[in-house]
Amino acid sequence: MLTALAVALAVAASAAACWLITRDRLTEQLDATLKSVSVNDAYVRALSAECNGTAQGVSFPPAGPYTVQLVSVDGRVCTSPERSQIPATRADVEVAQGRARDAMHTARAANGAQMRVSTEASRGSATDAFGNQVAVSVATPMDQVSQPLNQLALVLLIVSGVGVLGAATTGLWVARAGLKPVNRLTAAVEHVARTEDLAVRIPTDGEDEIARLSRSFNSMTAALAASRDLQQQLIADAGHELRTPLTSLRTNIDLLERSERTGRAIPADDKLALLDSVKAQMGELAALIGDLQELSRTPDHGAGGHGAPPVVALHDVAATALERARLRGPSLTLDAALDPWYVRAEPAALERAVVNLLDNAVKFSPAGGTVEVRLKSGLLTVRDHGPGIPADELPHVFERFWRSPSARSLPGSGLGLSIVARTAQQAGGAVRLLAAEGGGTLVELTLPGAATPPPDHAPEPGPEGGVSGG
Secondary structure: OHHHHHHHHHHHHHHHHHHHHHHHHHHHHHHHHHHHOOOOHHHHHHHHHHHHOOOOOOOOOOOOOOEEEEEOOOOOEEEOOOOOOOOOOHHHHHHHOOOOOEEEEEEEOOOOOEEEEEEEEOOOOOEOOOOOEOEEEEEEEOHHHHHHHHHHHHHHHHHHHHHHHHHHHHHHHHHHHHHHHHHHHHHHHHHHHHHOOOOOOOOOOOOOHHHHHHHHHHHHHHHHHHHHHHHHHHHHHHHHHHHHHHHHHHHHHHHHHHHHHHOOOOOHHHHHHHHHHHHHHHHHHHHHHHHHHHHHOOOOOOHHHOOOOOEEEHHHHHHHHHHHHHHHOOOOEEEEEEOOOEEEOOHHHHHHHHHHHHHHHHHHOOOOOEEEEEEEOOEEEEEOOOOOOOHHHHHHOOOOOOOOHHHOOOOOOOOHHHHHHHHHHHOOOEEEEEEOOOOOEEEEEEOOEEOOOOOOOOEEEOHHHOEEEO
């Protein structure tokens, strides 16, 4: 409708301009023709005598459909025989009085016809009944202007109507064709909102805004579907992992309860072992729940979770994690060399990731072994001398709840390295595990940063004794 309206306005303006210009040109041509008409002086004298009452007959009539009439100084007119009289105007009288050289105007004759009138002063001796000089008017019907204009107006009206109708039809077709992708996108969004079916995809063609929006929608639904699958898998895996310690807890508690109910005392050593087992299983559950909370936590970058993460001194975080690792492996030697390195990351998550790496190294290192920790140019390496990880198991080490068959008897939830990988990804870095030369495992954690903190970020104490910049 807007396209048709715009075209209608443009066509109407063009048609009006065309009609006005044509009218002016035709009128100019008619005026030039009237000015070129020469009335014989003898005819003027004869017409003057006829009007004065001295009938002498009229001779030498002008050619063409012209009306000749004489205008006196008092406004009376004398018209050619058999022609309709045309009233004199002020301009005609002024020419007769000698106050104007000529006049050109449009007037309506006595018979109602529109006439174009050209008036000039008489060049002969024609006078009115009182001997006053007269002006000579030559007039011709305006039909030769009005008829072509009427035909032109009809043609312009037809052409304009066809143009507006064609523009409206074309605009409707273009609008519908242009809105088809929007309709598809709307239908897809409504389908997802109604059914929660994230498998729907929108066909995309071209590089326009709608195609880009469709691709963004497809990417969004794919990411949501993947997130939902991961969430369902996490719930299933968590349920599976929780089942084992809960079952063991229930069994131990049932034994203790049955002993109290039946009065059959459990030997002190066995009871102490049961309590130790319950305590260990409770600790295992607490660790598993803590790891799940860490995986589900969203980064908190300032108010509302937006903005850049704070600047953290990675070397101080690693030093704090080393102190905790020494307490868990007092028989081990922790050989550390930490160069200053500042990164942007969540302080608590980063410290948890480094602690997890060192805990794994301590867990798998033999008694009296050595764990080597190095930090240089943003690369943190942790190398142990334990049994190592088989090559076929390396691709699975960062999967949630995955544990090597040889390590399933050891404490742990199988989420530690998943947390490390998630933290590295959020900080823009990466982590990988390699088989170390001579046995053992080498972990490489790479984080982007700098050897000096930004000028506007003064270091301040971080969580668990780490250092960060706010």
